Amino acid sequence: xxxxxxxxxxxxxxxxxxxxxxxxxxxxxxxxxxxxxxxxxxxxxxxxxxxxxxxxxxxxxxxxxxxxxxxxxxxxxxxxxxxxxxxxxxxxxxxxxxxxxxxxxxxxxxxxxxxxxxxxxxxxxxxxxxxxxxxxxxxxxxxxxxxxxxxxxxxxxxxxxxxxxxxxxxxxxxxxxxxxxxxxxxxxxxxxxxxxxxxxxxxxxxxxxxxxxxxxxxxxxxxxxxxxxxxxxxxxxxxxxxxxxxxxxxxxxxxxxxxxxxxxxxxxxxxxxxxxxxxxxxxxxxxxxxxxxxxxxxxxxxxxxxxxxxxxxxxxxxxxxxxxxxxxxxxxxxxxxxxxxxxxxxxxxxxxxxxxxxxxxxxxxxxxxxxxxxxxxxxxxxxxxxxxxxxxxxxxxxxxxxxxxxxxxxxxxxxxxxxxxxxxxxxxxxxxxxxxxxxxxxxxxxxxxxxxxxxxxxxxxxxxxxxxxxxxxxxxxxxxxxxxxxxxxxxxxxxxxxxxxxxxxxxxxxxxxxxxxxxxxxxxxxxxxxxxxxxxxxxxxxxxxxxxxxxxxxxxxxxxxxxxxxxxxxxxxxxxxxxxxxxxxxxxxxxxxxxxxxxxxxxxxxxx
Numbered sequence: 367x368x369x370x371x372x373x374x375x376x377x378x379x380x381x382x383x384x385x386x387x388x389x390x391x392x393x394x395x396x397x398x399x400x401x402x403x404x405x406x407x408x409x410x411x412x413x414x415x416x417x418x419x420x421x422x423x424x425x426x427x428x429x430x431x432x433x434x435x436x437x438x439x440x441x442x443x444x445x446x447x448x449x450x451x452x453x454x455x456x457x458x459x460x461x462x463x464x465x466x467x468x469x470x471x472x473x474x475x476x477x478x479x480x481x482x483x484x485x486x487x488x489x490x491x492x493x494x495x496x497x498x499x500x501x502x503x504x505x506x507x508x509x510x511x512x513x514x515x516x517x518x519x520x521x522x523x524x525x526x527x528x529x530x531x532x533x534x535x536x537x538x539x540x541x542x543x544x545x546x547x548x549x550x551x552x553x554x555x556x557x558x559x560x561x562x563x564x565x566x567x568x569x570x571x572x573x574x575x576x577x578x579x580x581x582x583x584x585x586x587x588x589x590x591x592x593x594x595x596x597x598x599x600x601x602x603x604x605x606x607x608x609x610x611x612x613x614x615x616x617x618x619x620x621x622x623x624x625x626x627x628x629x630x631x632x633x634x635x636x637x638x639x640x641x642x643x644x645x646x647x648x649x650x651x652x653x654x655x656x657x658x659x660x661x662x663x664x665x666x667x668x669x670x671x672x673x674x675x676x677x678x679x680x681x682x683x684x685x686x687x688x689x690x691x692x693x694x695x696x697x698x699x700x701x702x703x704x705x706x707x708x709x710x711x712x713x714x715x716x717x718x719x720x721x722x723x724x725x726x727x728x729x730x731x732x733x734x735x736x737x738x739x740x741x742x743x744x745x746x747x748x749x750x751x752x753x754x755x756x757x758x759x760x761x762x763x764x765x766x767x768x769x770x771x772x773x774x775x776x777x778x779x780x781x782x783x784x785x786x787x788x789x790x791x792x793x794x795x796x797x798x799x800x801x802x803x804x805x806x807x808x809x810x811x812x813x814x815x816x817x818x819x820x821x822x823x824x825x826x827x828x829x830x831x832x833x834x835x836x837x838x839x840x841x842x843x844x845x846x847x848x849x850x851x852x853x854x855x856x857x858x859x860x861x862x863x864x865x866x867x868x869x870x871x872x873x874x875x876x877x878x879x880x881x882x883x884x885x886x887x888x889x890x891x892x893x894x895x896x897x898x899x900x901x902x903x904x905x906x907x908x909x910x911x912x913x914x915x916x917x918x919x920x921x922x923x924x925x926x927x928x929x930x931x932x933x934x935x936x937x938x939x940x941x942x943x944x945x946x947x948x949x950x951x952x953x954x955x956x957x958x959x960x961x962x963x964x965x966x967x968x969x970x971x972x973x974x
Contacts, residue, residue: 436603439617440558441596443580444624446573446587448633449666449846454569455587457559457580461542463511463533467522470552473498500551507550511537535578536560561587565633567675568640571692572631572844574792575678584678584690586627586844589792596624628846630666635659635956642948643673643930650935650944656693657948658823659928659956662831662918664847665840667789668926668956670694695791698798698820699931702896703941704916705816707865708829709762710750712777714861716769721750721864727760735808739763739815751868755877757893759815766814771805774813781832781839781856787824788841797821816894827929830916833869834890834924837862866890870921882917882946884954886964890924891917891949893941898934910934915945919953922965928953 446455477498484493501507504522508515511534518533525531533553537545542555561576563569574585582591599621643655656672672693677683684690691697713719730744745756753761766774778784784799798820800809812818824842832839836859841851869890873879878893894914897906913932918924930945930952938944 436600436618439599439601439619439621440556440580441598441621442559442623443561443576444594444596444626446594446627446629448629448631448636449668450632450634451628452633453564454629454631454633455561455563455573458562459539460535460558460560461537461539462535462556462558463537463542463545464554464556465507465522465531465533465550466552466554467525467528467531468552469529470502470522471526473500473551474502477502498551500549502551506548507533507545507553510545510548510550561678563678565637566677566679568636568671569631569633570675570678571672571690571694572629572670573678575684585692585792586629590627594624594627597622630661630668630843630846631670632668632959634959635669635952636671638955639669639952640671640673640675642951643671646932646935646944646948647673650932650937650939652932652936653934654693655930655932655948656697656823657928657930657952658694658827659926659952660827660831660842662834662924662927663840664850665788665831665842665853666847667842667844669952670844692791692793693931694823695787695789695794696822698795698822699912700817700819700896700899701821701826702816702894702912702914703757703759704826704892704894704914704929705814705819705821706754706757706762707833707869707892708778708781709766709774709814710754710868711833711857711861711865712774713750713765713769714864715777715857716773718769719750719765721868724749725753725758725761725764727753727758727764730760732760732763734763734767734811737808737812739811751871754865754868754892755871755874757872757878762814763811766810767807771807771810772802774810775799775802775805775819778813778819781829783819783821783825783829787822787828789824789844791824791844794824795820795822797825816896823929823931826916827927830918830929831927832856833862833865834918834927835862866918866921866924869918873917878940878942879915879917879946881942882915882950884919884950884957886966886968887919887954887957887962888921888966889917889919889950889953890921891915891946893946895939895941911939913939913941913944915941915949917946917949917953919957920962920965925960925962926953926956 443457445453447453480493480497484490487493504519505515508518513534521531537555545553546555559580561580563573572585574582574587576587577583582588582594587594599617600619601617639657639659643657646652647655654672654674657669658667659669660667674686674689676686676689714721724747726747727741727745731738731740739759741758741760745752745758748756748758748761779799783797786794786796800818809818828839828842835853837855837857838853839856840853869892870888871877872893873882873889873891879891882889882891892915896912896914897908898910898912900907911934913935914930916929918927928949930948932944935944
């Protein structure tokens with residue numbers, strides 16, 4: 367056996383196809399990768415900067431436009447109350463039922479799409495969960511709201527792209543809650559307010575009314591609309607991707623409720639006055655009856671109403687436009703003999719006449735130009751007090767014509783005739799006094815006994831309040847006063863007192879106003895029975911009259927002045943017969959309610 371060593375052949379070393387990368391190559395790749403990452407990061411930061419800083423407001427507004435909607439929160443209208451805090455106009459919560467037509471059709475389209483897919487895969491739990499749960503039946507919605515089915519469908523179809531369609535206004539909150547709970551697609555309720563008038567007819571012509579949107583359109587509701595309305599608030603309503611409203615709105619502007627207004631009116635006196643005007647109007651088949659009572663010491667209007675009136679709570683009641691007019695402030699008329707005490711006051715002021723001055727009125731008539739002035743009787747010689755007591759046209763005409771023609775109209779303008787009163791009621795008339803070029807013998811004579819000029823009830827009661835307040839005229843006010851304004855001394859207090867005593871004689875035996883007497887109180891007053899102008903304005907009617915009475919009580923310390931007008935009564939038509947009793951009944955109860963002390967003994971029945 368041979369010791370020869372066997373050696374294995376050596377394997378030739380093979381080289382790899384790709385060479386192992388060097389460190390330089392690895393670093394280059396590292397920097398490239400991180401550079402790319404850094405570039406992306408910078409890009410993202412830059413984009414975020416533009417989105418969140420540079421374009422923030424623009425993009426936010428675009429997003430808000432899709433998911434947010436700003437809605438108004440209606441402010442509660444202020445309360446109008448009488449001087450004692452009794453509410454005369456209040457706002458009660460009411461709901462408005464609204465539908466979002468676009469949301470309705472989107473929900474309906476989603477429902478129909480998923481329903482079609484469910485026909486292919488009826489057991490799909492996922493699709494069933496996506497099926498809208500809202501009620502899409504418009505007929506059921508119409509029945510629930512109480513509107514016509516066909517009209518509802520037509521309105522929704524016509525405004526398919528709208529987001530707001532009012533279905534019904536003034537829905538009681540309980541009914542609105544029931545409708546919303548039935549989960550009709552796109553339907554929700556908005557809170558608003560409805561105006562309500564607890565004592566409608568007596569106060570309607572003063573307070574007025576609002577329209578369906580809560581905006582004042584008549585009377586004080588219109589005049590004070592800005593103060594009563596307050597300031598509406600705002601809230602943001604968010605919507606989801608389907609356009610559905612989110613239940614929790616965000617208030618972005620608080621509501622400011624309207625201002626509460628306190629009137630000078632005493633609702634007790636107002637009711638009594640309206641009751642008596644209604645009674646006299648119906649009993650005499652009159653066209654209308656109007657009265658105003660004021661506190662002579664303050665100028666506050668305590669009662670102001672007319673018959674016929676209307677009910678602002680009833681929409682059908684507003685069809686009679688004539689009944690809606692505040693006659694006491696708007697209607698002008700010739701005041702007839704109720705102007706005579708003012709003529710006498712003018713005469714006393716000149717110094718040419720005194721209370722005991724005698725005027726010869728025989729033979730009961732006088733010719734002025736082409737016109738004959740007549741008294742109902744031949745009263746012979748009368749003092750100034752007798753002229754008022756007997757209501758002599760001839761007497762006051764002779765007095766007025768004995769003075770420069772400008773004296774009487776200038777005096778009346780100084781009192782306030784020919785201009786609006788301090789009340790400035792909407793539509794208030796200024797009355798009419800002819801210009802100086804017309805102040806001739808005929809006009810001045812007729813003006814002395816209340817013809818040839820136009821006045822309002824406001825102006826007349828204002829003038830009589832001045833006489834009762836010792837010649838001091840207080841500006842009339844429809845609002846309760848905390849502090850008294852400064853009055854204007856129109857005539858000397860002594861003259862005012864003298865005229866008041868003359869007017870008291872008119873309510874005593876032998877006077878024309880005995881039916882104005884009130885047990886326990888001294889009353890001063892003046893009747894008036896004025897012929898009405900014919901419709902063609904060519905002379906005066908012989909069948910149509912205006913019965914008037916103006917009075918003050920109690921004479922010893924005057925508190926109230928009142929003026930009553932009954933238009934075109936049938937049958938009896940004298941102011942002393944028709945209007946004076948109205949004054950007596952209203953004044954008696956008013957003085958009692960105001961606790962005004964008696965100023966004369968109560969008459970006791972004689973024992974037989």
